[in-house]
Structures are given as structure tokens and as C-alpha cells.
Amino acid sequence: MTDTLNNDTAGAGVNDAGYATFTAGGFTFRRDEYFATIEWPTGSHQLAIDSFLRSMQRDVAWGFFYGIVNFDEVFGTMNHYGNVDMFAGRFNEAYRKAEVDYSENFDHDVLIECFKAILSDWTNEGYDPFAAPMETGSAFGPSKGTNDAAVTRRRVVADRMVGVPGDEQIRSDETGFPINRGFEDVPQDEPIVRAEAGYEDEVCSFNLFAYLSRSDVTWNPSVVSACKESLYCPTTEEYILPVIHGNDRVEWFVQLSDEIQWDVEDRDTGAKRARVVMKAGDVAAMPADIRHQGYSPKRSMLLVWENGSPRIPEMIAKGEATVHPVDF
Amino acid sequence: MNQYTTVFGSLSDFEKGRVDIVDDDPKYYAFSNVYDVASRSGPYEKVAVAKNLEYVLEAIRAEGTSEWRATPHDEFALVMDGTVIVELLDPAEQLIDPDASGSIGLDAQPSGTRMGRVIAGRGHMAMLPAGRVYRFVADEPAVILLQTIEGPDTVYKWADICQTV
Numbered sequence A: 001m002t003d004t005l006n007n008d009t010a011g012a013g014v015n016d017a018g019y020a021t022f023t024a025g026g027f028t029f030r031r032d033e034y035f036a037t038i039e040w041p042t043g044s045h046q047l048a049i050d051s052f053l054r055s056m057q058r059d060v061a062w063g064f065f066y067g068i069v070n071f072d073e074v075f076g077t078m079n080h081y082g083n084v085d086m087f088a089g090r091f092n093e094a095y096r097k098a099e100v101d102y103s104e105n106f107d108h109d110v111l112i113e114c115f116k117a118i119l120s121d122w123t124n125e126g127y128d129p130f131a132a133p134m135e136t137g138s139a140f141g142p143s144k145g146t147n148d149a150a151v152t153r154r155r156v157v158a159d160r161m162v163g164v165p166g167d168e169q170i171r172s173d174e175t176g177f178p179i180n181r182g183f184e185d186v187p188q189d190e191p192i193v194r195a196e197a198g199y200e201d202e203v204c205s206f207n208l209f210a211y212l213s214r215s216d217v218t219w220n221p222s223v224v225s226a227c228k229e230s231l232y233c234p235t236t237e238e239y240i241l242p243v244i245h246g247n248d249r250v251e252w253f254v255q256l257s258d259e260i261q262w263d264v265e266d267r268d269t270g271a272k273r274a275r276v277v278m279k280a281g282d283v284a285a286m287p288a289d290i291r292h293q294g295y296s297p298k299r300s301m302l303l304v305w306e307n308g309s310p311r312i313p314e315m316i317a318k319g320e321a322t323v324h325p326v327d328f
Numbered sequence B: 001m002n003q004y005t006t007v008f009g010s011l012s013d014f015e016k017g018r019v020d021i022v023d024d025d026p027k028y029y030a031f032s033n034v035y036d037v038a039s040r041s042g043p044y045e046k047v048a049v050a051k052n053l054e055y056v057l058e059a060i061r062a063e064g065t066s067e068w069r070a071t072p073h074d075e076f077a078l079v080m081d082g083t084v085i086v087e088l089l090d091p092a093e094q095l096i097d098p099d100a101s102g103s104i105g106l107d108a109q110p111s112g113t114r115m116g117r118v119i120a121g122r123g124h125m126a127m128l129p130a131g132r133v134y135r136f137v138a139d140e141p142a143v144i145l146l147q148t149i150e151g152p153d154t155v156y157k158w159a160d161i162c163q164t165v
């Protein structure tokens, strides 16, 4: 009966709805037709399965991302880059006060394999957790097929820049990236590039807005250009950021098109700190001690700008990097 | 059928959002707008709109012909409004320490080999390759967002450009 993944993460048998149950350390994950139910030694929690799968998809695709990925106000992961904490109630003041919060540390590879297995088993045919709700089928109901092609999409990571020979390439109908219905009016012209012989690898340019108009995923920052550790991670957004992202470093947003509104809360307690309304051309920092969730009523283009330096969390811990972006 | 209208900004037409504070300091969000900044800048003034340790994003008002600049590492110019011609030159001699950070302006056009050029419109992103020299040309005022590292002529004026209350 036991479909063993490894010692720490074992999938148990299949339930009445046709879904496997998974365990990782003290955590157990079950799904039924509507909910994911998570149990740990001091409590339990339920999330709507569509929301759970959208969050799980981001956590897997981003390799636990920077800092904290809260699936909601109770459950999530905290990345320590190589190992990762899975927690319940750790960033929830009531759970902390009642001392029922729980956290366990896992090797990165062990937990990601468990999460990938959950995502594969619990995602039904026709449901794409990366897609906006209006662009995909239902996550609900009994187990019905899989959608592994969608949930195992490769994340784009350009080495220098998209469009440079040998690097990530631009998108087209032919490569399977039609223009999204929310971006039908985005110009598709490419820049005029005139490279002298021998300089074709260095005289490079591409239409970023057209590239983004052909993104088939939402809320999935991927690298299009890298200036040393400075990474442009644009993404297209529609509906709600599935996770509440808790920062471990300052992060910046440049709104490239349309509008997103952000709820910003204290990272540790969840107390509301601000709402940030971003329109085309707006630039805003997100301090290193907040968590945030974005709302995009129409598909929009957001440039997420990250400093990928692995030294940063330690610098913040030592007080060498401030939690605020600039002093003025 | 085109159901949706995508809203981009421009120098002549932009609308700023805002930070609505519940319990915080708006300065922590360093909230600005690249079109607003460029509309109040001189030609090719390199105004930092975002900073993360040594890395910066600069909002640049492209207008006329810029100086030639040497960059020790890749920089990336995203045209946010207008049309910008990027001219690239492979210098005959090394003009900047490859371990340096940020690009530097040159007094005159250096000797070297023409590499080619890019004509970039709104939404187009051009690479300014490491170890090379470039300049911008814009017949009409345009806006560039430059991904780079702070250099000697990066301009900081946060109090002028950011929401403070």
C-alpha cells in the first residue's frame, strides 16, 4: 500500500476520492473533493484545494523562492537555501501565543520531491495551477487524470538576456506561446538590430512587452536579464498572487502595465502595514520585514527586481544590510 | 475580438499610484514613477529609482545624443517610452577596469570598431555588453530604465522623487 518516496516523505494509500495521502516528517497531507487537509502534531488546517494547488505550484517552481512562502495565514515554507522549514502557525500571532505553532526542517531536495509528488497526484486533468482562474478548468472533485505537462513547466532563467544567441529565446506562436487574451493589443514589433559581422552575440535586443504578452503563466517571476546578481524577473499577473510572500531581503517592483494593488503586512505577525497601488511606470520597494499579496484585476506586466546574492540573509542578520531599501 | 485595453505609461500620459499607509512609514516603500522622474530630469541624467546594495535601476530621460559610455559589465536598457537608437563600439583599448562597477562617461568618442546598432521602441530591451562602449540617440524625448550598478554619475534624489507622506 505504501508508495514510498523516501524515509521522510511517504505517500500512503489512495482514499475514497482517489487521492494519495502524503507525509513529510510530522506533517500529513490529505485531499478530498474540495480541500487539502494538513495535520501536524499540535493541530490541523484546511485550505481550498484550488488555492492550495496554486500555492504549491509556485513553491515548487521557485524552489521555495526567497524567504517565506505562506500558503495562507497558517501554513508555509521558509527557505534557508539548501534546507527549508515547513511550518504551521509560525507567522501567526494567535498560534504563537497559544504555543501551538509547529515547524520542521527538511533537506531542500527531500521536501521538493514530496511537494512535486503531491502536485502531480492532486492536480486533475484540465486544471492548470499556473493559469488565471478564467483560463483553466476546475480543481475540484474526485481524482481524474493528471496534468503533469502543466505542473512541470520549465522555469525560464536567462544567463545574460533573452534573445542573446545560445540563451533563452523569444516567444512566438510557433514555439507554443500565443498572445494572451488580456494582451491582444500589445504591439508585437521587434527592435531593429544591425550587428556588424562577428558581433552578432553582443548586439542584441528583444521586445520584452511582446515576450510578456505571450506568457502562459501567472505570478511566476522568471529571469530575463542578469547584471551580475541583479536579476530582472518579470511576470504577468491576473487574479490573486496565490501565496503571501514573506521577504528575507528588500525586493523591488516596477509596474510595466496596468494596475496591481498590494496588501502589505508585518512578516511575523500579519498585522496590516500598508496598501500599495501600483500603476504603469510606478516603482516601489518592499522592505525586508514584510509579507505581501497582490491583486491584479486585468492581466498585467510586473517587473520583479531581485538581488540574488546568497549573502543577503546573513548580512541582514548581522545588521550589514538594512530592512529598508534607502535612507532619505 | 479585443476585450481588454492594456495600459502602458508615457512621458505625456501617466498616472501615479500611491502607498496607503495603515501603520508604517511611506518612505520605506521609496515609491516613485519612472515617467514622473524622467519628465523632471535633464537629458541623460541617471536618476536612481531603485537600489539594492550596489545595484541600481536608473530612470533616464533620453533626449538628443548622449555621451559615449564604457561599461565593465553588462547593462540592460529597457525603453519605457519613445524610440532610442543604441550605438555600440568595440574600443581599441581597454577603457575601464573589468572589475569596476557601474559605467563611466567618456570625454570623446574612443577609437575602435563599430559593432552595430539597435533601434528600440517602447518595451524593447537592449543589452549594453561588458567591456564595450555605447551611446544613445533619441530625436524626441524618450525614457530608459537602466539595469546597472551604481557608478560615479548615478544621481540620488529620493526626497524629490518619492512619496514621503
Ligand SMILES: [Fe+2]
Residues within 6 Å of the ligand: A245, A251, A292
Ligand atoms: Fe514578493
